[in-house]
Amino acid sequence: MSSQASIRKWGPHKLDAAIEQRLQRLAKAEGVARIAVMPDVHLAGDVCNGVVVASERLIYPQCIGRDIGCGYLTVRLREQHIDETIAARLLAGLYRAVPNCKRSVAVTPEFDIELSAAPLQKVFSREGRWQLGTLGRGNHFVELQRDQEEQLWLLIHSGSRAIGQAISAFHLRDAETDSASGLKFLDADSIAGEHLLNDLQWARQYAAANRLAMLDAIERDVLSKLDFDVHRNTMIHLDHNHVQRESFGERQFWVHRKGAQRLLTDQQSIIPGSMGTTTYAVAGRENEDALNSCSHGAGRSMSRKEAAKRIPSKTFRREMNGVWFDKRNSARLIDEAPSAYKNIREVMKSQRDLVRIVEKRRPVLNFKGR
């Protein structure tokens, strides 16, 4: 018997009909008790991005997204000075240190758990070992930013690459279909559910190791050559696509986050706007109505296809004024233009009861690979 889950929403705008329809469908899914909609919500397949879903015992892989463990790593740098020549050297160095797809050396990380199935281990050997330390495409990025005191920060955004997607697809094949919502689920207390949870945890570890491997390579091959120091004690490292068991008073839920961050009171993280707008350093307010969550960005205001069609290159260039990036990629980056995202100031205003703003950072140099 399914019942209707409660939906709480944070956001500046009236949501469009397609988003509302997906939220209503999700609210009917068996075992889903509560839904919190973040102000960066936008369409992304069967379940929107920017949504937090609490269930009693069923795990819904589509409520996590395919890029399991995708997240942010930010760390403060001490630098000499960035002028045009240094910026060009930084970009050229990033191309060498951070491949998009595969590295020329394979790495086998040591995790405390193993993948549950031979086909996944095969994907790991074939791709995962070669992709550790790679950025991926789309809106994965490496960025240098300046805070309000002109201190420089590095921000890395990436996830679990091909192996994360393989894990998601593999377990969706075994999942049951919920008749009310059409979404796929596995019971956390079944053997298949245990395997899913194991592999999701593995993918989060892989994604975190991936970001750290990029940081190591950037420090070794790019920053140290330019006399930039990395202050590792300032590191904030948090993911936004996951499921985990969390307590709310007497109750315990499986909390799925697809593009949302869990922030407890005063816990720090960041909320980036886009490659041309402000990133906010924030501290959590542990708002239980929002399942202790906040947005993970501004969220798209238009699809990639729409953005590529509607945003003139002149607009993109104007929006990127003052930010170094590889201009040879301009045409390809139109779908990542700042105006393809919601207004981050409005998004921040509408989540004042979820996070406190600590400081603002502006983009200085953006790297989105080729």
Ligand SMILES: Nc1nc2c(ncn2[C@@H]2O[C@H](COP(=O)(O)O)[C@@H](O)[C@H]2O)c(=O)[nH]1
């Ligand atoms: N500072 C930057 N922020 C960016 C960039 N590209 C996207 N974004 C923001 O980050 C989130 C990431 O969303 P996800 O669903 O892919 O995890 C997105 O909503 C934007 O607000 C960038 O190049 N620099």
Ligand SMILES: [Mn+2]
């Ligand atoms: Mn992400």
